[in-house]
Amino acid sequence: MFNAETQVRVRYGETDQMGVVYYGNYASYYEVARVECIRALGLSYRALEEEGFMMPVLENHSKYLGPAKYDELLTIKVSIREKPKVRITFYCDIFNEKNELINEGRTILVFIDKNTRKPCKIPTQMETLLSRYFDE
Amino acid sequence: MFNAETQVRVRYGETDQMGVVYYGNYASYYEVARVECIRALGLSYRALEEEGFMMPVLENHSKYLGPAKYDELLTIKVSIREKPKVRITFYCDIFNEKNELINEGRTILVFIDKNTRKPCKIPTQMETLLSRYFDE
Amino acid sequence: MFNAETQVRVRYGETDQMGVVYYGNYASYYEVARVECIRALGLSYRALEEEGFMMPVLENHSKYLGPAKYDELLTIKVSIREKPKVRITFYCDIFNEKNELINEGRTILVFIDKNTRKPCKIPTQMETLLSRYFDE
C-alpha cells in the first residue's frame, strides 16, 4: 500500500448556489491528489505523458458524506491499495478543517500507450518504485 | 420507470489535453439530464428549490466506456427506475453521434428540507406525477 | 457586420454561493456563441482545427451588468464587426429571460497555423463567406 497526502483550498468558483462545493468539482480534487501521489512516489504524471503514456479514467465512484465550504483547506489522503498492472486504482479520503471525513472517491485508470492507443502494462519505472510497498 | 432524453454539445473548455472531454465534466452533463428529466415530468428543479427543497448528491458512479469529442452532440438517456422516497436515483446513458454508448452514470440524491436542513420525503407534487410510472 | 444568436441554459454547477453565475463561466458562454456564430456562417470550428488552424484567445474583456440565475435561458447575440485578417474579434451581448442586457464580452482571437505555430491569415473559406457582410 502506498499513501500520500495533499491539500486543496476550496475556490469560490467551485461552490454552487447551495453554498458548498458542487459535486462535480471533487473529480478535480481527486486529480490533484493522484498527481501529488505520483509525485510523492518520485515520478511526475506530466513526464509519464511525455514518455508516451496516458492514463484515462475508466471508472469513478464518489460518496458525499458532508459539505465542503468556501475557503476551507481540505486534506486529501490518497492511497494505492492494490498492486497495479494494466489498471491502477486511487482511493481518496477528503477531510474538512475539523478533520471530518466528508468525501470518499475511488478512481480506476488504465495505462495507455500513446502510439498504439491500446492498454499497456504499468510503466516499468513506476512499477519498480511501487514494488517496495506491496508484498509479493 | 420514467424516461427522458436530452442533448448537450461538447464545449471546447470541457475537453482536456488528451483531446477528449475531461472525466470531471460528465457530472455537469448528468446534472443537465436530471434537470431536463424533472422538466419532462412537468416540474422545475428551480421551482422545487424555491419551494424549500434541496437535492444534494449523496453518491455518483461513472463508467467511462469511450471518449466524447469536442463539438459532438451527445444524447443523454436518463431514467428513474425505482420509485423515490427520501432518496432518488437517476441513471444516465450517454451516446455519441455514432450512437455508441460512451458513458454510464448513476447518481443518488436526497431530498432535504431547506429550513430544517434534514432529509425529508419526496415533494408530494413530484410523487404524484411519478406515481403513474410505477406499479404499486 | 455578421450577426448570429444562440441560447444557453444556466447549469447549477455554473452558479456560485452568491446564487448567480460565477464570473469566470461567461468565457464558456462566449465560446459557445463564437462556435455557433461560425456555424451560422456555414463553417465548423472543429473542421477548421482539423484543417490545421487554431484560434487561441489573445484578449478578453467582460462587463458584468447584471446577474444570471440558475436555469435561466440566456440569449447571446454575437457579432463580427470588423473584417478579420490575422485577428478576429467577437462581440457578445448576453440577455436574461426578461430581455435585459446582463453581460458584454469582447474577445480577440488570432489565427494560428498548427504546423508552424505562427500567426497566419484568416482561412480563405472563412474570408470568402464573411466578405459579403463587409463593404470593401
Added chain:
Amino acid sequence: MFNAETQVRVRYGETDQMGVVYYGNYASYYEVARVECIRALGLSYRALEEEGFMMPVLENHSKYLGPAKYDELLTIKVSIREKPKVRITFYCDIFNEKNELINEGRTILVFIDKNTRKPCKIPTQMETLLSRYFDE
C-alpha cells in the same frame, strides 16, 4: 500600492485540447490571487462575506501573452494600485516556471451590502489596513 504573491499549479482539467490552459480558467486563478491578497493584508474574504459584504465582479480584462502548461507552477503577482472606495481593482501578472509573463488580468469588483443588495463603502477594517499603503 499593496502587493502580494501566490502560486497555483495547473490542473489537468484546466487544460483544453489545444494542450494549454483554457482561456476561461484564468478567472479562477485571479480569484485565488485576490483571496490570497486579502489574506496577506490580514483579512479573509470568507469573513467579509460572513460580516455582510459581497464583492461581485463588475469588469474583467485579460491579455493572454503566452500559454500555461499542465502541471506548471504559476506565480501570480497581484496588486491593488488605487485606493479603493466603493470599487476595488486587482491587477494580476501571471508568470510561468521560466519567469515569463504569460497573462495580465485586471478585475474590478464592487462592495455590496448583503442586506440592502446595494453598493456600499469599503469595509472599515479593510480601509484601515490598506491606508498605510497609499499616500493621502
